[in-house]
Amino acid sequence: ETGVTQTPRHLVMGMTNKKSLKCEQHLGHNAMYWYKQSAKKPLELMFVYSLEERVENNSVPSRFSPECPNSSHLFLHLHTLQPEDSALYLCASSHGQWGEAFFGQGTRLTVV
Amino acid sequence: KNQVEQSPQSLIILEGKNCTLQCNYTVSPFSNLRWYKQDTGRGPVSLTIMTFSENTKSNGRYTATLDADTKQSSLHITASQLSDSASYICVVSPSGGSYIPTFGRGTSLIVHP
Numbered sequence: 001e002t003g004v005t006q007t008p009r010h011l012v013m014g015m016t017n018k019k020s021l022k023c024e025q026h027l028g029h030n031a032m033y034w035y036k037q038s039a040k041k042p043l044e045l046m047f048v049y050s051l052e053e054r055v056e057n058n059s060v061p062s063r064f065s066p067e068c069p070n071s072s073h074l075f076l077h078l079h080t081l082q083p084e085d086s087a088l089y090l091c092a093s094s095h096g097q098w099g100e101a102f103f104g105q106g107t108r109l110t111v112v
Numbered sequence: 113k114n115q116v117e118q119s120p121q122s123l124i125i126l127e128g129k130n131c132t133l134q135c136n137y138t139v140s141p142f143s144n145l146r147w148y149k150q151d152t153g154r155g156p157v158s159l160t161i162m163t164f165s166e167n168t169k170s171n172g173r174y175t176a177t178l179d180a181d182t183k184q185s186s187l188h189i190t191a192s193q194l195s196d197s198a199s200y201i202c203v204v205s206p207s208g209g210s211y212i213p214t215f216g217r218g219t220s221l222i223v224h225p
Contacts, residue, residue: 002155042116042215043156043201055212090155098211100146103155 003027006091006104013081014112021076021107023091031097032074034066037088037106049074050097081111114139116204116216124222129192133219135185135202143207147176147187150199150218159187159200189221197223 004025013019025032031050035043048055049068063085065077074091088108092101116137125131137145144163148156160169160176162185168177173196175188189196202216 002157004155040217042217044215045212092155098205098213100158100161101156103157106153106155108153 002102002104004091004093004102004104006089006107008107009105010108010110012110012112013078015081015083017081018077018079020078021089021091021109023074023076023104025072025074025091025093025102027093027095027102029093029095029099029102030071031094031099032068032071033092033094033101034074034076035090035092035103037090039087043090046076048097053097078109081109083111085109086111114204114206114214116202116214118200118202118216118219120219121217122220122222124224125192127192127194127223127225131189131192131221133187133189133200133202133221135187135204135216137183137185137202137204137214139183139204139206139214141207142180142183143205143211145176145178145185145205146203146213147174147185148201148203150201152198156201192221192223194223194225197221 034046047066067075088106090106091104119134146161147159150156162178173190178185199218201218205213
């Protein structure tokens with residue numbers, strides 16, 4: 001295991017549902033990330049939280065809302081998603097912003 | 113625009129054979145290049161990291177090379193094993209500006225017995 005734990009591993013939700021993805025890291029890192037991985041596409045950075053700053057990819061729609069209550073926990077709140085949001089959502093952490101990223105197992109999200 | 117191109121898109125080899133994966137990038141100024149291995153249904157795991165001054169780095173049967181002049185990197189896998197079947201992702205980070213790394217699409221490797 002990489003020390004980064006994501007729950008749930010799989011999630012199926014309707015377009016009107018509200019759900020949250022959770023990520024927890026036990027590595028003592030001070031930066032955490034959300035990435036989206038769609039089939040045949042490169043990993044897409046969604047959000048970054050670190051001591052230095054919060055970084056947002058401006059192309060991420062507002063139906064995705066991150067929350068980082070402390071350096072060990074990261075959430076991604078989902079509401080009124082679309083079928084094209086179906087993807088693998090990966091959480092990662094690093095020592096220092098943009099340091100070597102340690103990834104969780106991912107949450108496979110299906111929007112129906 | 114920073115880009116990372118990987119080739120081939122997919123590769124099938126027999127167990128025990130060697131293979132080489134390619135990564136070309138336009139990221140500038142350059143800070144470092146990482147190769148990740150991603151097993152199906154799992155998150156990526158780092159294999160190697162290379163900085164500007166490094167030409168080659170090994171991690172067991174994996175050997176990465178870097179030519180910063182031509183902006184090319186390769187990942188050579190020796191004596192492949194069934195467990196090498198995975199997606200291999202090249203990630204290049206800039207040294208300035210946004211510092212946001214650029215990911216390649218990955219090469220899907222299948223090792224057959």
